[in-house]
Amino acid sequence: MFNKQKRPFWQLSSVFAVIVVLVLALSWSNPSEKVSQMDASMADMMSQELLGSATVPDLFNPGTMDSPEALSGNGEHAGHHQQAGKLYAIHLITTALLVFALPVILAGALFLAIVWPKPVKRRNSK
């Protein structure tokens, strides 16, 4: 495990270990009360609250599983309908990029999945 070849790896690991200890010490020295109830990840929280009672059709029918906040009009977007500002612009641009890039990525990935194996064989036999 500690052979000489791998020494740089352990050096890098110790740098990270020091950083982790420093950050931990910092966050313990100013305890944040606000997150004390959050001991599950968002994914685990949502799957407990929602997925437990979900059925497969729910995955494809938006609206059938709306959260209490959304139904009472207290959801994320309630109250600020003329969302202007830099953050909103960034959101629009990144979302547009995502929606544009996704089909291209999927098509390209499919292409590579079909074409890749062949050049590899030729490379190896050379």
Add this chain to the structure above:
Amino acid sequence: MKFDFILHWLWALVFSILALSGIAMAGAKYGWVMQYDIATADIVHRLAAAIYVLLTLIVIIYEMIRILRRDQTRKPWIVFGPSGYGLFTFITTLIFIITGAVIWLFMDSNHAATAFTLWIHEKLTYLAAASVIWHIYMKTHALKWPKKKARRGR
């Protein structure tokens, strides 16, 4: 400098930002990673994700052009490949982007789909993070300051 070399380190940087900001959001257990500033983590994560999607697009188009031109040169640093860690990165990246896009686009409208994809997104993070540590361990030789042999696997 080589295009695929720069790309690898850009990729590694963006991946690290995504992993750190994502893990910071994943709950109080790991919230200390970003001082429990979950709103910032969210914005950072989404910005980095946009760059990550862009990088993925570039790599895929680059690989397609290489294949169409029957370019047979080996590019050891290119992050997507038909075997080994390159294949692992290719598949996990696609899953991250697809699940990430579902979370991004349907978080407010379809809670069942969000819960499901968020669960995959999070668990995959732990797998990918463990794998990247393994990758760094395997490729330790690249961390050495080049002394005698400046040539690495090419």
